[in-house]
Amino acid sequence: MKPTFTTISLIASIALLGGMEVACAQVQPVTDQDPMVLHQNESNENRYAISLGLSGYSPVSYIENNQAEPGSPLFSAEHAGITYFFVNERQLRTFNQNPEKFLPAFGGYCAFGCSVDSKFIPDPTNFEVIDGRTHLFLKNANLDARSLWNDADKHEVREKAERFWMSQSKSKAYINGRNVPASGIGLDGFSPVSYFTAGIPQKGDPRFAVEHNGVTYYLTSASQVEIFTQDPSRYEPQCGGWCAFGMTVEDKFPIDPTKYRIIDDRLYLFLNNEEINAFDLWGQSDQRELLRKAHDQWSEVSGQ
Numbered sequence: 001m002k003p004t005f006t007t008i009s010l011i012a013s014i015a016l017l018g019g020m021e022v023a024c025a026q027v028q029p030v031t032d033q034d035p036m037v038l039h040q041n042e043s044n045e046n047r048y049a050i051s052l053g054l055s056g057y058s059p060v061s062y063i064e065n066n067q068a069e070p071g072s073p074l075f076s077a078e079h080a081g082i083t084y085f086f087v088n089e090r091q092l093r094t095f096n097q098n099p100e101k102f103l104p105a106f107g108g109y110c111a112f113g114c115s116v117d118s119k120f121i122p123d124p125t126n127f128e129v130i131d132g133r134t135h136l137f138l139k140n141a142n143l144d145a146r147s148l149w150n151d152a153d154k155h156e157v158r159e160k161a162e163r164f165w166m167s168q169s170k171s172k173a174y175i176n177g178r179n180v181p182a183s184g185i186g187l188d189g190f191s192p193v194s195y196f197t198a199g200i201p202q203k204g205d206p207r208f209a210v211e212h213n214g215v216t217y218y219l220t221s222a223s224q225v226e227i228f229t230q231d232p233s234r235y236e237p238q239c240g241g242w243c244a245f246g247m248t249v250e251d252k253f254p255i256d257p258t259k260y261r262i263i264d265d266r267l268y269l270f271l272n273n274e275e276i277n278a279f280d281l282w283g284q285s286d287q288r289e290l291l292r293k294a295h296d297q298w299s300e301v302s303g304q
Contacts, residue, residue, distance in 0.1 A: 053082040057124045059102040060091040062134040068125040100181045100188045104134040106165050111135040112145035114161035120145065132254045132273045177302040178215055179241035179254065186215040190257045192235040193224040195267050201257055212236055237267045239298045244268040245278035247294035253278065263291065
């Protein structure tokens with residue numbers, strides 16, 4: 001029998017009372033002896049420290065290899081003030097092409113902890129890739145949060161975690177139910193106008209940023225900014241930026257921004273990973289019926 005959420009919350013509370021530290025999972029403490037202290041010059045007069053994400057494990061390895069692999073300072077990149085290490089140069093290039101794809105869900109905090117309104121520091125080797133996103137979990141002698149997550153109702157535990165994460169003032173994730181990372185940048189930085197004008201998704205430029213419905217989009221030029229602002233509802237992705245096929249089965253799937261369809265002059269995006277190619281699944285069914293289901297579910301999710 002699956003444990004009830006009341007029981008799960010109680011277990012989590014006991015773990016907290018037992019001395020579990022609650023702090024940012026992505027920022028490591030720095031001391032004079034810490035190897036993450038870098039020196040600006042030989043005299044050591046000016047020091048600065050980096051904030052190391054995922055305790056040095058490669059964010060690309062979780063997604064591509066389904067493994068927690070320690071990265072190397074020889075292959076590092078900074079994103080949103082956090083430095084990440086990678087196993088090799090190829091991983092580094094892959095990350096730089098689309099960083100948001102590889103960042104862990106819930107800001108790197110324990111996913112189960114978020115479902116009980118808490119920020120638990122996870123064990124970076126205790127993880128699960130869910131719908132293309134790395135979910136990290138606490139694990140110690142008393143508690144394996146990954147097991148608790150998997151024993152709970154998957155829809156309930158996810159909704160509770162998302163609701164808590166959305167409530168955090170430092171995050172713009174899930175704005176009005178929309179699929180937006182903590183950075184608040186929609187479509188992984190691709191320009192929504194390019195899908196229509198260029199016929200392909202093109203990376204936008206932060207210099208040409210616009211905001212609509214609380215989501216920031218990067219466009220490629222001043223002329224695209226003008227096009228977007230004249231009719232933003234035409235260019236923003238449908239279903240809140242979630243996978244359109246996922247909406248038809250009443251779930252919120254992440255998306256691959258390069259997998260899309262323009263239907264009735266509107267942009268629809270799709271999940272694409274090793275397990276599911278939602279773009280193809282959409283093409284195998286009646287499109288009008290899928291559109292009806294997707295929009296009905298999005299109306300319920302968004303309250304619109």
